[in-house]
């Protein structure tokens with residue numbers, strides 16, 4: 001059995017923003033020398049090899065998604081935020097992503113009735129239209145800040161509309177989503193945590209009114225589908241459960257897709273040969289999307305809790321330890337992908353990445369995210385020629401985050417393509 005604290009090499013600290021920004025060398029060292037690395041700063045066990053990540057995700061008995069009892073104690077700030085939420089709104093129930101079978105199976109079945117491929121396919125014309133409207137907003141300027149002008153609003157407006165808000169409500173929705181994500185993105189003071197909780201409460205009260213409205217008069221959006229997702233022999237979801245599920249859909253579906261859009265374009269800008277290949281052969285679109293999710297996974301890692309002492313790659317992980325499955329490291333494992341650090345949109349096993357997770361918690365929104373990415377890059381390549389960065393990105397290009405990889409900004413220039421058809425077919 002290996003003691004990871006005596007790793008044969010020094011592993012750079014994941015608390016260093018420069019390492020979070022460009023962690024790939026650290027992943028390489030970890031996969032090779034200490035594939036389960038105990039972070040000295042907080043005792044978290046980070047699992048980095050492809051096969052190990054999959055086996056942790058498949059072992060629901062010994063690796064629980066329910067964080068209660070995990071090695072981390074909630075901070076004073078998160079306790080203060082939870083108390084504010086409980087006092088003025090709805091305490092969040094433990095649903096879906098933070099549950100194990102059979103509880104998870106129950107929620108997943110309900111969500112499965114809501115997030116159907118048919119429902120997403122019906123959304124595609126609206127997503128295409130939104131992509132073109134966003135491009136219309138900046139195409140004449142010859143330049144834009146892609147994260148602010150496209151990558152944030154596209155998924156934001158898509159979810160917003162599904163929640164019964166219209167595109168004009170997007171700034172309000174973004175404020176809510178930012179508040180919900182704040183504690184996962186950075187360390188908050190008690191005052192900041194309470195301030196963010198107050199904003200989240202505004203979202204909760206809005207959603208509560210929308211739930212009630214649809215209980216009485218069903219509509220054809222996602223909220224209504226959730227409210228009525230139970231079968232005739234099942235109890236309807238409670239307000240606490242509905243609030244928690246919406247929280248997961250908003251936090252799970254917004255910045256993840258923003259990060260994927262920004263990273264996808266940044267990869268094309270840094271690899272003009274691959275961009276030319278994609279322009280010449282749009283049938284490569286799906287493989288390009290998989291390859292960019294693989295090489296720079298938008299959700300770098302998520303948590304599990306060890307329910308008993310368990311050995312992974314020769315390392316003993318104790319009961320209740322917090323374990324991070326690092327998708328981003330697994331997706332560059334040489335044992336799985338040849339020449340894994342090369343961005344190759346024709347890679348034949350690109351789709352075997354695990355950027356959407358693996359096993360029973362596999363991303364519910366993967367089909368929607370893929371549809372947004374396909375529509376977005378089809379529209380971008382059809383309407384914007386001569387794409388280039390207008391200036392080098394910050395030395396630290398990403399926002400600091402332990403889980404996600406949001407780019408701070410992506411300032412680009414382009415020329416408007418002569419064919420500005422908004423009806424280019426999106427490959428399915």
Ligand code: HEM
Nearest residue numbers: 096097252253256257260298355356357361363364365369
């Ligand atoms: C490129 C974009 C996205 C990426 C990379 C991504 C990634 C992931 C990953 C890695 C998981 C696994 C969680 C786990 O094992 O604990 C997950 C689950 C989930 N995702 Fe996504 N996601 C994306 C987009 C979306 C969208 C658009 C939605 C919804 C609107 C969404 C909603 C969810 C939900 C609700 C879960 C929890 C599923 C469960 O626990 O059964 N995601 N996602």
